[in-house]
Amino acid sequence: GENVEQHPSTLSVQEGDSAVIKCTYSDSASNYFPWYKQELGKRPQLIIDIRSNVGEKKDQRIAVTLNKTAKHFSLHITETQPEDSAVYFCAASDTGFQKLVFGTGTRLLVSP
Amino acid sequence: DTGVSQNPRHKITKRGQNVTFRCDPISEHNRLYWYRQTLGQGPEFLTYFQNEAQLEKSRLLSDRFSAERPKGSFSTLEIQRTEQGDSAMYLCASSPNSVEQYFGPGTRLTVT
Numbered sequence: 001g002e003n004v005e006q007h008p009s010t011l012s013v014q015e016g017d018s019a020v021i022k023c024t025y026s027d028s029a030s031n032y033f034p035w036y037k038q039e040l041g042k043r044p045q046l047i048i049d050i051r052s053n054v055g056e057k058k059d060q061r062i063a064v065t066l067n068k069t070a071k072h073f074s075l076h077i078t079e080t081q082p083e084d085s086a087v088y089f090c091a092a093s094d095t096g097f098q099k100l101v102f103g104t105g106t107r108l109l110v111s112p
Numbered sequence: 113d114t115g116v117s118q119n120p121r122h123k124i125t126k127r128g129q130n131v132t133f134r135c136d137p138i139s140e141h142n143r144l145y146w147y148r149q150t151l152g153q154g155p156e157f158l159t160y161f162q163n164e165a166q167l168e169k170s171r172l173l174s175d176r177f178s179a180e181r182p183k184g185s186f187s188t189l190e191i192q193r194t195e196q197g198d199s200a201m202y203l204c205a206s207s208p209n210s211v212e213q214y215f216g217p218g219t220r221l222t223v224t
Contacts, residue, residue: 006154032211034211034212034213036215042217043116043203043215043216043217043218044155044203044215045215046212046213046214046215049211049212051211089154089155091154093211098143098207098211098213099145099157099160099168100145100147100155100157100213101157102154102155102156103154104152104153104154105152105153105154
């Protein structure tokens, strides 16, 4: 089955810096890669996603890139703000029922 | 609120008792998923419904777990003879006939 690895586990940046979180997946048949933001005690919130027919997608300060050959994808956050502080999860979806296989999460701390 | 809702939000039970959780998906979302999340980990897939049909179950879902979605709307997850290892956040997600999954706030189960 699919296995998703995520790095780093924690990331501390200064406000205004950029943050990059990387994930690798094992199943070459996976074709959908969402990113979720989870604040303490709250639900995972879908912030951006990418499908395997696209190499990059941007939405304001966040962007996701996908390298199908290397089977890795990354989340980029520019001009970080303290409210970006949260745990971020990457995930990959199989091609059948679209169950999500999640990475172990990255705790992002943005200091003012 | 038109998002996914879950009840109860918190449940404390004694080992050996049965518990039932409810998930109300976003209206007209025909796909419904249950995940379990333990502290410091990403959500893990438990089971999936397409309308009222349960189409996939994880090996994590032991015989003590059962899920239903009788009319293709809300879903229930029951755990019989709870064990301390069942303590976790139980998350429900729904999806229209596509890949994006939207999560509920979860039910936090504590087994004492």
